[in-house]
Amino acid sequence: MACQGLSKGETVSSLRAESENLKAKLEEERSKLHDVELHQVAEKVEALGQFVMKTRRTLKGHGNKVLCMDWCRDKRRIVSSSQDGKVIVWDAYTTNKEHAVTMPCTWVMACAYAPSGCAIACGGLDNKCSVYPLSLDKNENLSAKKKSVAMHTNYLSSCSFTNSDMQLLTSSGDGTCALWDVESGQLLQSFHGHSADVLSLNLAPSETGNTFVSGGCDKKANVWDMRSGQNIQSFETHESDINCVRYYPSGDAFATGSDDATCRLYDLRADREVAIYSKESIIFGASSVDFSLSGRLLFAGYNDYTINVWDVLKGTRVAILFGHENRVSTVRVSPDGTAFCSGSWDNTLRRWAGYSFRFVYCCIWTL
Amino acid sequence: MERVIVSMQDPDMGIKMRNQRLLITVIPHAMTGRDIVDWLIQKYSITEEEALHTGNFLVKYGYIYPLKEPRNLCLKQDETPYRFQVYIHTIYLARKNIRKQGELIEYEKECYNALHKRINHTWDFVVMQAREQLRASKQRRKSDRIVLECQEQAFWLINRPPVSSIEHNRKSLGRNRIKSSICLESFVKYCEQYQDHDPIMQGCLPSNPWITDDIMYWNMNAEMVPMPTKLRVERWTFSFMELLNDPLGKKELLTYLEKEFSAENLLFWQACEEVRHGEASKIFLAPGASRWVNIDSKTMEKTLQGIKHPHRFVMDDAQMHIYFLMKKDSYPRYLKSELYKNLLARAVVPQETKKSVFPFMRRQRHSSPSPALVTQTAEDNGKAQPNTGKTNTGTAAQI
Numbered sequence: 001m002a003c004q005g006l007s008k009g010e011t012v013s014s015l016r017a018e019s020e021n022l023k024a025k026l027e028e029e030r031s032k033l034h035d036v037e038l039h040q041v042a043e044k045v046e047a048l049g050q051f052v053m054k055t056r057r058t059l060k061g062h063g064n065k066v067l068c069m070d071w072c073r074d075k076r077r078i079v080s081s082s083q084d085g086k087v088i089v090w091d092a093y094t095t096n097k098e099h100a101v102t103m104p105c106t107w108v109m110a111c112a113y114a115p116s117g118c119a120i121a122c123g124g125l126d127n128k129c130s131v132y133p134l135s136l137d138k139n140e141n142l143s144a145k146k147k148s149v150a151m152h153t154n155y156l157s158s159c160s161f162t163n164s165d166m167q168l169l170t171s172s173g174d175g176t177c178a179l180w181d182v183e184s185g186q187l188l189q190s191f192h193g194h195s196a197d198v199l200s201l202n203l204a205p206s207e208t209g210n211t212f213v214s215g216g217c218d219k220k221a222n223v224w225d226m227r228s229g230q231n232i233q234s235f236e237t238h239e240s241d242i243n244c245v246r247y248y249p250s251g252d253a254f255a256t257g258s259d260d261a262t263c264r265l266y267d268l269r270a271d272r273e274v275a276i277y278s279k280e281s282i283i284f285g286a287s288s289v290d291f292s293l294s295g296r297l298l299f300a301g302y303n304d305y306t307i308n309v310w311d312v313l314k315g316t317r318v319a320i321l322f323g324h325e326n327r328v329s330t331v332r333v334s335p336d337g338t339a340f341c342s343g344s345w346d347n348t349l350r351r352w353a354g355y356s357f358r359f360v361y362c363c364i365w366t367l
Numbered sequence: 368m369e370r371v372i373v374s375m376q377d378p379d380m381g382i383k384m385r386n387q388r389l390l391i392t393v394i395p396h397a398m399t400g401r402d403i404v405d406w407l408i409q410k411y412s413i414t415e416e417e418a419l420h421t422g423n424f425l426v427k428y429g430y431i432y433p434l435k436e437p438r439n440l441c442l443k444q445d446e447t448p449y450r451f452q453v454y455i456h457t458i459y460l461a462r463k464n465i466r467k468q469g470e471l472i473e474y475e476k477e478c479y480n481a482l483h484k485r486i487n488h489t490w491d492f493v494v495m496q497a498r499e500q501l502r503a504s505k506q507r508r509k510s511d512r513i514v515l516e517c518q519e520q521a522f523w524l525i526n527r528p529p530v531s532s533i534e535h536n537r538k539s540l541g542r543n544r545i546k547s548s549i550c551l552e553s554f555v556k557y558c559e560q561y562q563d564h565d566p567i568m569q570g571c572l573p574s575n576p577w578i579t580d581d582i583m584y585w586n587m588n589a590e591m592v593p594m595p596t597k598l599r600v601e602r603w604t605f606s607f608m609e610l611l612n613d614p615l616g617k618k619e620l621l622t623y624l625e626k627e628f629s630a631e632n633l634l635f636w637q638a639c640e641e642v643r644h645g646e647a648s649k650i651f652l653a654p655g656a657s658r659w660v661n662i663d664s665k666t667m668e669k670t671l672q673g674i675k676h677p678h679r680f681v682m683d684d685a686q687m688h689i690y691f692l693m694k695k696d697s698y699p700r701y702l703k704s705e706l707y708k709n710l711l712a713r714a715v716v717p718q719e720t721k722k723s724v725f726p727f728m729r730r731q732r733h734s735s736p737s738p739a740l741v742t743q744t745a746e747d748n749g750k751a752q753p754n755t756g757k758t759n760t761g762t763a764a765q766i
Contacts, residue, residue: 038551233539
């Protein structure tokens with residue numbers, strides 16, 4: 001077992017070199033079929049005029065940064081979670097708070113509404129994801145029925161129910177994603193492949209409903225097969241952490257928002273990045289992205305307190321929304337596409353009958 | 368650490384390999400403990416103590432192994448011969464495999480097997496090394512062991528061998544890709560097709576509830592309505608998935624299929640959905656069953672095999688088969704049917720509700736600013752304010 005023979009092919013560094021080589025080859029293969037840019041194909045499409053969007057609802061009540069939110073399938077309820085450990089369920093239309101839960105941990109970074117509308121899932125620094133059934137009895141203490149489902153070895157960054165209330169998909173700072181059975185708490189599948197914290201995940205709206213995409217601090221966006229746990233496709237073109245991933249409504253592509261101040265569109269069939277949404281004047285990271293119902297618009301929340309609205313096809317920005325007084329942490333379009341909601345780290349001091357409150361906003365925007 | 372090892376192995380600037388004597392055997396390509404320490408001192412301009420300290424770590428982590436007393440994993444600053452370790456990661460995995468009696472996590476298993484294939488000829492050696500390291504580690508103090516283990520795990524977590532990503536990249540090279548022009552064209556088509564259905568782009572009739580405070584739009588598009596809107600019924604023609612995703616659409620399809628005496632397919636598909644998502648289903652597969660479905664023999668065999676050892680995905684193949692069967696056959700027929708055409712003709716086109724009709728009712732909606740309490744009774748919303756800034760209901764912004 002001569003050392004010379006080894007250094008030819010088997011040291012860790014030479015394996016790395018082989019890996020780099022393969023990556024370069026892969027990029028070459030990918031660009032062979034790239035015969036046109038998206039904005040070129042979109043030249044024939046009618047341009048959009050300037051959009052003027054207004055806040056229609058302001059939901060105040062969190063005592064600290066809003067970190068995450070999710071819509072209910074009934075198109076009007078939302079669940080939001082914040083740094084102070086509170087998780088609130090609102091009827092956003094009436095702005096009533098319907099339920100509130102205090103988590104035993106702070107920084108509840110992830111929350112999700114169950115498809116049935118009868119439960120919510122949330123978690124964060126407790127490294128867990130717990131499911132709370134929502135009771136119709138307003139006086140009932142929700143924490144009593146809490147069910148601990150997911151267990152990671154680091155913080156929970158994102159969670160989502162699959163097509164039913166029975167399964168939960170989670171992503172974590174421990175670099176993995178996992179699929180759980182809600183009833184038993186059993187781990188059904190784990191997904192390994194990221195080399196750093198996974199920050200976001202999104203389920204594909206596909207016919208077979210078997211894949212999802214995740215993005216993380218390793219600048220990679222990975223597409224996974226939920227059945228086998230395999231990493232099907234991987235994209236690494238961002239220059240910094242990917243904070244958010246979301247599928248284009250057809251399921252053939254997904255968008256990402258990153259700390260490198262760009263949002264990008266990746267096509268799954270062409271197997272490459274096909275658009276970058278950026279401007280020299282935008283220098284702060286994008287924390288959250290979501291598509292309008294037709295996929296024509298991309299809403300992106302940034303750390304410079306703004307929301308930029310992009311024309312997905314033409315690659316241009318159609319609106320910039322100023323409404324928050326701090327970082328926009330989450331942006332989600334409602335299930336029927338009538339509005340979108342943004343949550344932020346706003347911290348406003350107001351005086352109200354001798355008491356001072358800090359308000360943190362979720363805003364509902366429409367045209 | 369790895370950087371150090373690489374420099375050490377450098378043919379010019381690294382440690383000079385010689386034949387070392389071990390009792391009566393001559394071992395080629397080895398170095399002495401003294402060589403190692405001296406080299407470290409010289410290269411990094413450090414003290415002997417520090418060099419010994421670093422060298423010890425190199426041995427403890429397995430980068431260098433002693434030839435004389437393989438069980439004693441420490442660096443001796445004398446004529447004791449040492450060699451560079453190869454397949455470090457392999458040994459780490461082998462160690463873990465032995466320790467956990469074959470219970471490595473999935474990707475580690477894959478890695479392990481892949482490595483086994485690649486370095487088949489030296490496998491025994493690798494396993495032996497792993498065993499030696501395990502034995503040596505058992506003799507250490509528990510706290511030391513734990514620390515070392517954590518350090519090692521952390522190291523491998525960070526420096527996970529490129530082997531897995533190499534395999535992944537190799538697989539990706541062979542992937543079937545589609546030309547960009549085709550893919551991108553499909554986005555243009557999709558956006559175009561759905562534009563009228565996108566309330567933020569085109570507005571919605573009668574009005575957007577968020578703007579006019581009128582929930583008629585939601586009422587008219589509720590799950591089960593006696594008469595759906597035209598847009599909704601049109602949307603069923605976009606794709607089979609759109610039809611199935613709408614409970615009303617699914618109901619209409621079932622009605623149609625029942626008329627044609629071929630409803631089992633849809634019912635089977637629905638039952639599969641329930642199995643998938645946790646609830647039990649009735650078996651439709653036995654040919655003698657009261658209702659049976661049309662799947663090819665290969666799929667049938669696979670499914671029946673799966674049922675013997677049921678798992679979550681046991682119905683998947685059959686379900687997918689039925690799905691595509693319906694998509695290809697039942698779906699297009701339904702869209703051409705009288706049932707569908709009648710529904711489309713009778714479907715409602717809502718009247719636009721202009722906001723300006725009730726200007727004095729409009730008010731800015733704010734939630735009560737009081738912080739959320741754990742038990743909260745429903746509150747009335749905030750103050751009524753005069754309406755500021757009217758906009759037309761949901762018109763797309765035009766130039």
